Amino acid sequence: MNVLLCPFSDAGYLYPALAVGRRLRRRGHAVFPLVRPGAAGVVGEAGFAALDAHEYGGARAFSVAWWGETGAAQYRAVVRAAREVRADALVTSILCHGALLAAEALDLPVVVLGFAAHLWTYGRGGEGERHGRAAMREQRLLELLRRYELARERAGLPPRRDRRRDLPLIGSGLLLRGDPALEHPGAELPEGVRHVGPCPWEPAADPAALHWLTARVRRIGKPVVYVHLGRVFGGESMWPRLNTTFTGGPFQAVVERGRSGEPRPAPVADVVVVREPWMGPLIELSDLVLTNGTSSPVLAALMREKPLAVAPIGSEQPLLSEACVRAGVAVGFPPGPGPAGDGVAALGTAYAGGLGERVRALGARLNASGGAAAAADAVVAAASSERAVAPNAAHTGAAHTGAAYSGAVPTGVASTMPVPVRGGAWTPALDSPVDVGTGRGGP
Numbered sequence: 001m002n003v004l005l006c007p008f009s010d011a012g013y014l015y016p017a018l019a020v021g022r023r024l025r026r027r028g029h030a031v032f033p034l035v036r037p038g039a040a041g042v043v044g045e046a047g048f049a050a051l052d053a054h055e056y057g058g059a060r061a062f063s064v065a066w067w068g069e070t071g072a073a074q075y076r077a078v079v080r081a082a083r084e085v086r087a088d089a090l091v092t093s094i095l096c097h098g099a100l101l102a103a104e105a106l107d108l109p110v111v112v113l114g115f116a117a118h119l120w121t122y123g124r125g126g127e128g129e130r131h132g133r134a135a136m137r138e139q140r141l142l143e144l145l146r147r148y149e150l151a152r153e154r155a156g157l158p159p160r161r162d163r164r165r166d167l168p169l170i171g172s173g174l175l176l177r178g179d180p181a182l183e184h185p186g187a188e189l190p191e192g193v194r195h196v197g198p199c200p201w202e203p204a205a206d207p208a209a210l211h212w213l214t215a216r217v218r219r220i221g222k223p224v225v226y227v228h229l230g231r232v233f234g235g236e237s238m239w240p241r242l243n244t245t246f247t248g249g250p251f252q253a254v255v256e257r258g259r260s261g262e263p264r265p266a267p268v269a270d271v272v273v274v275r276e277p278w279m280g281p282l283i284e285l286s287d288l289v290l291t292n293g294t295s296s297p298v299l300a301a302l303m304r305e306k307p308l309a310v311a312p313i314g315s316e317q318p319l320l321s322e323a324c325v326r327a328g329v330a331v332g333f334p335p336g337p338g339p340a341g342d343g344v345a346a347l348g349t350a351y352a353g354g355l356g357e358r359v360r361a362l363g364a365r366l367n368a369s370g371g372a373a374a375a376a377d378a379v380v381a382a383a384s385s386e387r388a389v390a391p392n393a394a395h396t397g398a399a400h401t402g403a404a405y406s407g408a409v410p411t412g413v414a415s416t417m418p419v420p421v422r423g424g425a426w427t428p429a430l431d432s433p434v435d436v437g438t439g440r441g442g443p
Contacts, residue, residue, distance in 0.1 A: 003030065003032070003090070005090075005092075006033075007062075007113065009038070009062045016201070016372070017091055017113055019372040020091055020113070020372050021033060029380075032051055032085045033050050034077065035053060046203075056077035058074055058077030071101070071148070073098065074096065075151065075155040076098075077098070078092075078099045088109075090102070090110040092112055092171070093113055094174070095144070097151040109382035111172050111175060111379045112173065113175055114174050115295040116176065116182055116299055117295075120138075120140060120144070120190075122137070124187070126187035128184070129184050141165065145166075167192070170190070170193060172192075172378075173378050174192060174193045174194070175195075176193065178195060178198075178299065179195060194378070195369070196370050197365075198299045202279065203278050205280070213254065223251050224285060224287050225286060225288055225289070225290050226254050226279070226297075226301075227254065227289075227290045228289065228290070228296075229292060230258055230293070230313070230317060231292075237264065245340055246271050251344070251347055251351075252270035252271070252272075253272070254274060254285070254286065255273045280304070283301055289307070291308065294316075298310075303363055307359050308329055308350065308359075309333040310332060310333060311333040311335035328355060331349045331355070332346065333347070
């Protein structure tokens with residue numbers, strides 16, 4: 001079959017999709033990544049020819065920084081690209097509302113790659129979450145649905161009625177890249193949401209850069225903390241805390257600045273700032289990992305059995321950070337300004353080895369999970385299920401047609417070919433018996 005990858009082009013979203021695409025290609029399927037121009041080199045290193053999103057009208061539509069504003073443009077770009085490559089299935093990212101709308105308009109299955117943990121309301125359980133986190137899940141779901149409906153309206157698609165509120169955001173299956181240990185105890189995921197485990201892939205490290213960095217940290221001789229910074233969401237920068245923690249103390253830091261803005265290391269701090277499209281070798285070089293609590297560095301650390309210190313600032317970061325502390329694989333790190341000893345003490349706790357057994361156990365489970373292979377299974381199962389629903393449907397390369405759907409041309413798509421739009425209730429296609437349970441600056 002033909003599979004269109006249409007995730008965000010930011011590394012934390014794109015790399016897992018490329019990992020899934022590589023698995024699908026090994027099985028004989030044709031895979032087409034639709035990305036913004038700056039990601040073409042990475043896509044080429046993964047072994048694919050990139051489709052330029054700008055050529056399909058998707059300027060800025062595949063940047064997570066604009067996710068709430070560009071859903072209609074993303075929708076039109078995905079529709080055009082999917083028709084051109086005669087797509088049988090889509091693979092996209094969480095928050096890519098335009099891709100979900102395109103899948104609906106073209107009557108194609110769409111598998112959504114999520115974060116390490118579930119962000120929205122659980123199917124059952126989870127009421128005991130502390131600090132009102134259950135209420136925050138509800139608020140987060142409602143906000144995403146509001147953004148989705150706005151994108152739907154701007155794309156010119158009619159309203160839809162679903163038997164469950166979160167169905168429009170799940171597609172043919174929402175695949176979480178973590179482990180059940182990162183969910184609230186006793187909580188059950190909604191139908192259609194599954195854990196598959198990490199989907200790791202990243203570009204190869206630059207040997208010269210890695211050699212220089214290795215020599216530098218060995219020369220200093222202190223235990224190494226890999227620091228992976230995420231967005232600050234208008235909050236306080238972590239640099240004042242990093243400078244006090246890594247000046248004259250027992251640790252040194254390799255800081256990936258990610259999406260956190262301009263770095264501000266103090267001249268006397270034992271800190272080196274990097275900006276690389278890879279982090280695996282940097283984590284292997286380190287003794288522990290300090291992160292704001294985004295999925296990619298958390299999963300990459302655990303897969304390499306490195307203990308974590310977490311300093312969440314906003315968005316989904318507190319949820320995953322608390323899950324890591326609850327699972328016994330992380331300690332909290334004070335993110336704001338304060339005495340140097342506070343940060344040093346937190347890192348010392350993680351470094352001392354008390355987390356080791358739980359880190360190794362969770363890391364082993366993540367490494368043994370299906371990951372990209374299980375996600376590829378989900379894509380194949382979703383496409384197979386879709387074909388089974390309408391076995392006599394004619395596949396035109398633009399849409400599967402069937403009696404249950406009424407024709408309509410998507411707004412802004414220049415074509416004489418009618419494109420069916422689903423009407424009424426919509427049930428996820430992923431009913432397969434298959435059990436389907438990284439990058440910087442992203443999830």
